[in-house]
Amino acid sequence: MDRLTAERRSWLMSQVKPKDTLPEIKVRKAAHALGYRFRLHRSDLPGRPDIVFPRLRLVVFVHGCFWHRHEGCKKAGMPKSKIEFWQDKFDRNVARDKANMAELQRLGWRVEVIWECETRDPKTLYEHVAAAIKAKDGNQ
Numbered sequence: 001m002d003r004l005t006a007e008r009r010s011w012l013m014s015q016v017k018p019k020d021t022l023p024e025i026k027v028r029k030a031a032h033a034l035g036y037r038f039r040l041h042r043s044d045l046p047g048r049p050d051i052v053f054p055r056l057r058l059v060v061f062v063h064g065c066f067w068h069r070h071e072g073c074k075k076a077g078m079p080k081s082k083i084e085f086w087q088d089k090f091d092r093n094v095a096r097d098k099a100n101m102a103e104l105q106r107l108g109w110r111v112e113v114i115w116e117c118e119t120r121d122p123k124t125l126y127e128h129v130a131a132a133i134k135a136k137d138g139n140q
């Protein structure tokens with residue numbers, strides 16, 4: 001394998017699983033605009049939540065509609081081939097998400113999921129994040 005191929009390959013790999021996805025960055029911006037302190041990708045928490053508001057005991061997952069199976073969303077269509085393979089993969093993703101959320105709740109965290117398709121409009125997204133924070137902040 002020549003050098004160029006290796007570079008191209010690692011570039012392709014980085015495209016497959018970006019560290020910070022665009023929907024995530026958008027949610028972060030909204031959270032930042034709201035003025036609350038948050039941390040990213042806390043690997044000591046189940047499921048490594050994308051955004052963590054420690055003071056609010058609130059975690060936010062920004063989920064891709066396809067991989068995490070956003071119900072009724074047109075971005076969560078079923079691939080046309082290898083259906084069994086995909087179904088198995090999806091089932092495992094959904095089961096893992098459920099287990100992580102249950103564990104987080106057991107640890108006293110509130111869990112908010114923001115779907116990729118809900119990050120398109122900045123104003124709606126801002127309101128969504130604000131509502132999630134206020135619901136928690138009001139309880140304290």
Ligand SMILES: [Zn+2]
Nearest residue numbers: 065070073117
């Ligand atoms: Zn969706």
